[in-house]
Amino acid sequence: MYKLLTHNDLDGVGCGILATLAFGEDVDIRYNSISSLNEEVKKFLADETQHEKELWVTDLAVNEENEAAISEFIQSGGKARLIDHHKTSEHLNAHDWAWIETKQEDGKQTSATSMLYDVLVSEGHLEKTNAVSEFVELVRQYDTWEWEKRQNEAAKQLNALLFLQSIEEFADEMIDRLQQGDTFVFSDLEEKLLKVQDAQTARYIRKKRKQVVPVKIDTYLAGVVHAESYLSELGNDLGKTFPHLDLIVMVMMGTKRLSLRTIHDDVDVSAIAGNYGGGGHQKASGASLTEDAFELFVKKAFDLQTLRPDAIDNRFNVPENDLGTLYANEQNDKFLIVQQNRKYYIMKNQQPAEIGFKSFEEAERQLKRDELAFLVTDHRYVKYLSERVKKQDLTVDQPVHKNQEN
Incomplete structure (x- = not known):
C-alpha cells in the first residue's frame, strides 16, 4: 500500500495519475496546496494505523520539522520517499529518501511527473507506452514553460483542461485514456471547450494589464497585480508587456498567497519568495501573504499609480x-x-x-x-x-x- 501526497497543479496531478496507473487501488492519493502539505505529512506520521503504507511526496517539499520526522520514521522501520524538482528543495538531497533534480541528463528542465515516470518504469511498477510518454512530456513542457519556446499549444491546453473540471474528473479521464489509447490526443468536445477557455483567458489578461502597480523590492522593480486565475499565463504575459519590470507578483487574497514570475534570466524569484516563507523555481515561485508581504504588496501598492501598457x-x-x-x-x-x-x-x-x-x-x-x-x-x-x-x-x-x- 502507498500514500501519495502531491501538489494540486498539473505537475502534481500528473504524479497522481502515474501512481494510479502503477499501483491501482493500492495507492491513496491526496492533492495538496503548498501550505497544506506539511499538515498532511504530520497527520500521516502521527497515525500509526497508516504506517503499513509507504509514504511518497511529489512536487512538494517538507519543512524542517517533517524533514526530521520522516528520517525518524524511516529509522524506525517505515518507508518514505520524496521526489521534487524545485531549486529551493535541493537541501533535501542530503537524505537517501529524497531525490531533488532540476535538470535532466540532456539539460532540459525536469518536472515531478517526468521524474516519477522514470522511477516507476525503472523499478518495474509501470510499463512505458507512447501515450503515457506523450502525456508526461506535455506536463513537463507546461510546468517548465518550455512549451512556449516550442510553440506547443497542446501543453498549455492540457493545463487548461484540468481547470475546466475537478481534479478527480480530470484524473479519471486521463487514466482511462492512457490505458486505452496508443497516443495522447484531445477529444473533439475538449477542443471546443479549450477554444472557449482560450478566449476567456485572453479577456482576463487584457483586463489585468491595466491593473499593474510598480513596487520596489530592494534593487528590483516588481509589477504587482491582484489575480486569482490563469496565473502562469498572466505572469508570462505581464512580464512581456512590461519587460522593464524585473518580476511580476500576483496577489491572491482569497488564499492569502503570492505567485511570482519573471522572464529574465538574471532574476531568481525563488530567492525573493524565500523571504516570505516560499520557494520554487528560478522563474516561477510562490509564497505566503505574510504580514510583511501584505504591507508591501497590498498596503503600499494601494495608493500607487498603475502602469500604462505601450x-x-x-x-x-x-x-x-x-x-x-x-x-x-x-x-x-x-x-x-x-x-x-x-x-x-x-x-x-x-x-x-x-x-x-x-x-x-x-x-x-x-x-x-x-x-x-x-x-x-x-x-x-x-x-x-x-x-x-x-x-x-x-x-x-x-x-x-x-x-x-x-
Whole structure:
C-alpha cells in the first residue's frame, strides 16, 4: 500500500495519475496546496494505523520539522520517499529518501511527473507506452514553460483542461485514456471547450494589464497585480508587456498567497519568495501573504499609480525611429528617445539630455523605470511632431544632449 501526497497543479496531478496507473487501488492519493502539505505529512506520521503504507511526496517539499520526522520514521522501520524538482528543495538531497533534480541528463528542465515516470518504469511498477510518454512530456513542457519556446499549444491546453473540471474528473479521464489509447490526443468536445477557455483567458489578461502597480523590492522593480486565475499565463504575459519590470507578483487574497514570475534570466524569484516563507523555481515561485508581504504588496501598492501598457500596432512611433520615439507619463510629460553620435538620449519636454545610453533598450528601460512612461500612439506622435515643426523647435541639427562627450 502507498500514500501519495502531491501538489494540486498539473505537475502534481500528473504524479497522481502515474501512481494510479502503477499501483491501482493500492495507492491513496491526496492533492495538496503548498501550505497544506506539511499538515498532511504530520497527520500521516502521527497515525500509526497508516504506517503499513509507504509514504511518497511529489512536487512538494517538507519543512524542517517533517524533514526530521520522516528520517525518524524511516529509522524506525517505515518507508518514505520524496521526489521534487524545485531549486529551493535541493537541501533535501542530503537524505537517501529524497531525490531533488532540476535538470535532466540532456539539460532540459525536469518536472515531478517526468521524474516519477522514470522511477516507476525503472523499478518495474509501470510499463512505458507512447501515450503515457506523450502525456508526461506535455506536463513537463507546461510546468517548465518550455512549451512556449516550442510553440506547443497542446501543453498549455492540457493545463487548461484540468481547470475546466475537478481534479478527480480530470484524473479519471486521463487514466482511462492512457490505458486505452496508443497516443495522447484531445477529444473533439475538449477542443471546443479549450477554444472557449482560450478566449476567456485572453479577456482576463487584457483586463489585468491595466491593473499593474510598480513596487520596489530592494534593487528590483516588481509589477504587482491582484489575480486569482490563469496565473502562469498572466505572469508570462505581464512580464512581456512590461519587460522593464524585473518580476511580476500576483496577489491572491482569497488564499492569502503570492505567485511570482519573471522572464529574465538574471532574476531568481525563488530567492525573493524565500523571504516570505516560499520557494520554487528560478522563474516561477510562490509564497505566503505574510504580514510583511501584505504591507508591501497590498498596503503600499494601494495608493500607487498603475502602469500604462505601450501602444500596439504602431507604424510610425516605433523603437529607433530616425525622428525619435515618443513616450509620455500620467503627468503628460513628453519623452523623446533620440540617437546621436552612436548613443541614445532621453529628451524630457524638448530639453537637451545629460546622460547617453549605449542602446535603445537600455534607454527605454531606464525611462520606464524612472518615469513610468509608456509608448504613445501614432496619432499622438504625429501630432507632437507637427506641433514641434510649427513652433520651429524641431530641426535636423537640434542639440539633443547638453555635453558633446558623455
